[in-house]
Amino acid sequence: MAQVRILARTNRDEFFGRDVEVRQIVRQASHLTDARGLILMAAPGAGASELLRQSYDQLFARRGDPVPIYFAFRRSGATASEIARGFFQSFLRQYIAYRRVDPSLADAPLSLAELRELALPGDYEIVNGMIDLFEGATASEADLVNFCFSLPRRFAAQGRRTFPLINCTGVLPFSDEGARAHELFIALRATQSSFVFAALRRQVADLTHNAEEDRDPPTALHLEPLSDYEARRALEGLARRYQIQTNEPTRDLIVQQLGSSPFFITQFMQAARDAQVSLTSFLNCQRLYVDELLGGRLHRQFEQLLRALTEDPQTKKMLLRVMYEAAVSDTRKSSLWAWKKRLGLATNEFERIIDVLHACELVNSSGAFIEVNAESDVWMDYLRTQHQLEVTGESRAKVVAESLLETLKRAPRAMARKYRREAALGLRQLLQQFNCQSVPASLFHYERFSESYRGERLDLINEGLDAEGDLIRLPQIIYVAPGAAYSATIHGDAERCMVGHGFEAAEYTEENEVVWLVAELESKLEASRELAEDWCDRLAQLGREAKLHHPRIWLIAPEGFSDKASELLNERGALGSSRQQIELLSARLNENRTVESATADEFEMVIPMSDDTELIAARTVEEIARRVNFKPEAINQIKTALVEACINAAEHSLSPDRKIYQRFVVEDDKLVVTVASRGLQPARVAPQNGENGSGEPSAKSRRGWGLKLIRTLMDEVEFQRVDDGTQLRMTKYLR
Amino acid sequence: MAETRDINVQARHIGEAAIIYASDYLNKLSGERIERECKRQLESGFRTLIINFRDTELVNSIGVSILVGVIDAAEQNTAQLIFADVNDHTVNLFEMLGLTRHVQIAKDESEALSWIRPQETSTASRTLTADTRR
Numbered sequence: 111m112a113q114v115r116i117l118a119r120t121n122r123d124e125f126f127g128r129d130v131e132v133r134q135i136v137r138q139a140s141h142l143t144d145a146r147g148l149i150l151m152a153a154p155g156a157g158a159s160e161l162l163r164q165s166y167d168q169l170f171a172r173r174g175d176p177v178p179i180y181f182a183f184r185r186s187g188a189t190a191s192e193i194a195r196g197f198f199q200s201f202l203r204q205y206i207a208y209r210r211v212d213p214s215l216a217d218a219p220l221s222l223a224e225l226r227e228l229a230l231p232g233d234y235e236i237v238n239g240m241i242d243l244f245e246g247a248t249a250s251e252a253d254l255v256n257f258c259f260s261l262p263r264r265f266a267a268q269g270r271r272t273f274p275l276i277n278c279t280g281v282l283p284f285s286d287e288g289a290r291a292h293e294l295f296i297a298l299r300a301t302q303s304s305f306v307f308a309a310l311r312r313q314v315a316d317l318t319h320n321a322e323e324d325r326d327p328p329t330a331l332h333l334e335p336l337s338d339y340e341a342r343r344a345l346e347g348l349a350r351r352y353q354i355q356t357n358e359p360t361r362d363l364i365v366q367q368l369g370s371s372p373f374f375i376t377q378f379m380q381a382a383r384d385a386q387v388s389l390t391s392f393l394n395c396q397r398l399y400v401d402e403l404l405g406g407r408l409h410r411q412f413e414q415l416l417r418a419l420t421e422d423p424q425t426k427k428m429l430l431r432v433m434y435e436a437a438v439s440d441t442r443k444s445s446l447w448a449w450k451k452r453l454g455l456a457t458n459e460f461e462r463i464i465d466v467l468h469a470c471e472l473v474n475s476s477g478a479f480i481e482v483n484a485e486s487d488v489w490m491d492y493l494r495t496q497h498q499l500e501v502t503g504e505s506r507a508k509v510v511a512e513s514l515l516e517t518l519k520r521a522p523r524a525m526a527r528k529y530r531r532e533a534a535l536g537l538r539q540l541l542q543q544f545n546c547q548s549v550p551a552s553l554f555h556y557e558r559f560s561e562s563y564r565g566e567r568l569d570l571i572n573e574g575l576d577a578e579g580d581l582i583r584l585p586q587i588i589y590v591a592p593g594a595a596y597s598a599t600i601h602g603d604a605e606r607c608m609v610g611h612g613f614e615a616a617e618y619t620e621e622n623e624v625v626w627l628v629a630e631l632e633s634k635l636e637a638s639r640e641l642a643e644d645w646c647d648r649l650a651q652l653g654r655e656a657k658l659h660h661p662r663i664w665l666i667a668p669e670g671f672s673d674k675a676s677e678l679l680n681e682r683g684a685l686g687s688s689r690q691q692i693e694l695l696s697a698r699l700n701e702n703r704t705v706e707s708a709t710a711d712e713f714e715m716v717i718p719m720s721d722d723t724e725l726i727a728a729r730t731v732e733e734i735a736r737r738v739n740f741k742p743e744a745i746n747q748i749k750t751a752l753v754e755a756c757i758n759a760a761e762h763s764l765s766p767d768r769k770i771y772q773r774f775v776v777e778d779d780k781l782v783v784t785v786a787s788r789g790l791q792p793a794r795v796a797p798q799n800g801e802n803g804s805g806e807p808s809a810k811s812r813r814g815w816g817l818k819l820i821r822t823l824m825d826e827v828e829f830q831r832v833d834d835g836t837q838l839r840m841t842k843y844l845r
Numbered sequence: 846m847a848e849t850r851d852i853n854v855q856a857r858h859i860g861e862a863a864i865i866y867a868s869d870y871l872n873k874l875s876g877e878r879i880e881r882e883c884k885r886q887l888e889s890g891f892r893t894l895i896i897n898f899r900d901t902e903l904v905n906s907i908g909v910s911i912l913v914g915v916i917d918a919a920e921q922n923t924a925q926l927i928f929a930d931v932n933d934h935t936v937n938l939f940e941m942l943g944l945t946r947h948v949q950i951a952k953d954e955s956e957a958l959s960w961i962r963p964q965e966t967s968t969a970s971r972t973l974t975a976d977t978r979r
Binding site: 722 | 870872874877878880881903904905906907909910933934938941942
């Protein structure tokens with residue numbers, strides 16, 4: 111039976127990606143002997159509120175000891191008395207609801223008189239006693255707050271255990287709510303019961319300091335944004351519930367654009383429901399996104415925050431200006447002093463604003479410097495549009511139009527980033543798996559590997575590697591970060607250049623300290639000396655700039671390295687591997703990759719992108735073409751064109767599903783073959799590799815002949831526009 | 846599917862010529878195997894390489910690109926390279942991609958053998974079959 115929703119906003123079966131966290135919170139409630147707090151350190155928009163609500167519902171349904179109590183601090187400017195009264199009433203109401211097994215009471219607006227009446231006979235004494243004390247505790251605001259926040263302790267003293275789930279993610283630095291949240295945390299630490307205290311991760315320290323330092327420290331639980339996969343599932347669940355049409359590309363786009371934030375995704379899907387928009391094209395998605403950004407839920411989220419920062423329109427305008435100009439500058443980093451001077455604010459006020467922006471992760475402030483956090487597309491888009499509207503005074507129509515154009519242009523780039531990230535080798539995981547293991551040295555020396563194993567069967571390669579005596583002992587890598595975080599000389603996808611800090615032989619001494627600088631190169635052929643040299647130089651510069659000790663350069667190129675490039679790597683003492691070597695290394699470090707299987711149909715078929723599957727497609731089209739009496743030569747041409755189209759799709763698309771979708775349509779005088787794949791859209795304007803200026807392929811250029819062949823072999827070839835990926839339509843006429 | 850096909854490259858020697866047999870589908874993997882076998886034959890001193898395509902039904906551009914590497918290797922070793930028994934469709938592809946400017950194409954193995962340069966045919970003919978598995 112499905113769990114009844116009480117406080118949760120999402121059905122349990124549609125709440126994705128947080129099973130581990132819910133289990134940990136529920137388990138925390140059961141700690142009888144080791145009653146410690148659990149601090150939930152949440153990234154902004156990671157869904158901490160819903161996690162606590164879901165946990166509440168689960169605890170309510172479980173019917174055991176203790177009684178769950180959920181309370182959220184709001185960003186509403188409430189007084190200390192109002193907060194304390196709210197806590198008192200929530201506490202008693204939820205206690206009674208639980209005891210009466212009546213979920214409808216948990217969130218009902220009940221008066222104190224009603225609470226007295228609804229208390230079960232067994233609870234009557236304690237409930238009435240607390241209400242009497244509450245009504246008497248009006249001597250001062252401080253007394254009232256102390257009394258209300260002591261409810262968990264007072265109930266525990268009478269053998270009635272509660273499990274408070276306190277949500278402080280809406281609390282801002284320097285606010286009254288923050289001070290009250292801190293007081294409540296201290297009160298909870300004074301009880302002998304478990305509790306959960308959720309706050310923005312950058313604010314946790316401020317809200318939990320000076321609390322019973324001599325007791326066992328609370329357990330920490332980090333709540334990061336959802337993975338792309340879980341965010342997509344959450345979006346699918348919302349689409350089902352709100353009956354909004356979506357498709358795979360648009361779901362991926364929304365997730366990418368909203369940074370996998372469950373908060374933004376929920377807001378966006380609610381907007382789609384209200385507007386009754388189907389999200390089946392990028393255009394529809396971006397129209398809604400721009401509407402939301404300029405006046406909908408997304409807009410309101412940032413607007414409320416800025417209003418909480420300052421009521422003064424001039425200060426807000428200057429703040430937008432300073433932030434936007436910093437965001438579009440080369441480094442995005444400025445001195446705090448420069449910001450303060452430009453904003454012209456008193457020190458206290460300036461510090462408060464910066465602290466709030468920092469806590470909400472809209473800027474990163476580190477004492478002397480400040481930078482705008484440009485990782486969030488939504489925040490950057492909001493900042494840009496508000497700057498245009500409020501600072502430069504551009505017309506709303508122009509801002510809408512430009513935003514729509516820009517987001518549509520950006521969509522394929524955002525998807526490309528995602529595909530590149532997913533197609534990357536996973537250097538971070540690979541480095542972290544080193545763990546002092548010994549592996550054949552030839553896996554790090556392409557020329558040796560190529561000489562021994564190029565073109566060899568996999569089982570024989572593995573046999574050869576097993577028999578190798580020359581082993582390399584890998585270091586223990588203890589921290590990995592993108593190269594771009596160290597040096598401005600590293601551009602491109604963050605996942606393709608990594609810096610791994612560690613120790614040789616896991617001995618933690620200065621002499622054993624080592625830093626691996628790893629880059630994944632893009633090259634369809636064996637990487638040239640020039641390319642290898644460029645990356646060696648860049649990584650060496652990164653090492654110098656960051657003052658890294660004992661750097662070791664390791665380059666990875668899909669097809670390995672030319673002889674001259676290998677010579678260079680040897681001269682530089684650098685390592686070099688091909689993708690095949692990495693796959694073999696990964697297997698040895700216990701990492702496996704899987705490829706999804708394909709399904710097939712009569713005249714529409716889907717094949718997986720893997721070895722030789724294009725032959726299946728070729729044989730299918732051969733049979734179809736034979737049935738409609740194409741001549742043998744034409745059949746061969748169609749087969750070859752189809753094979754090339756499949757190879758193109760597999761090689762260039764970085765397809766997320768690794769599938770090629772094909773349709774064969776026989777018409778009166780022609781056969782139309784459509785080959786589609788999700789992923790990157792190819793550059794179609796520039797001449798392909800292998801084509802010289804005259805359009806003739808050059809035999810010595812070696813690669814990039816596929817499209818040229820297809821155009822020569824088929825009568826009509828056309829790339830068709832699709833939101834995501836490529837669709838190639840090829841026609842052959844019966845003659 | 847790839848695993849079920851014959852993964853060995855068959856080769857044999859006639860005089861100073863090494864004859865290498867391509868498989869039914871010339872793609873990256875089978876192309877690399879041919880390339881590997883050709884380089885092995887060149888290292889063994891053979892200066893005439895004949896690649897026989899009698900079994901080859903289909904080729905793709907990656908397989909052809911690897912043949913360009915074989916052409917390069919043959920040129921660097923001043924070796925003669927002949928393609929034999931190539932079907933019409935594949936010959937057309939080789940022409941489209943410019944390979945026929947760099948390699949001789951014989952209609953069959955006998956014709957290829959008859960094209961061997963005179964100075965390299967002095968040794969008496971001997972025939973053997975080599976399984977090139979390591």
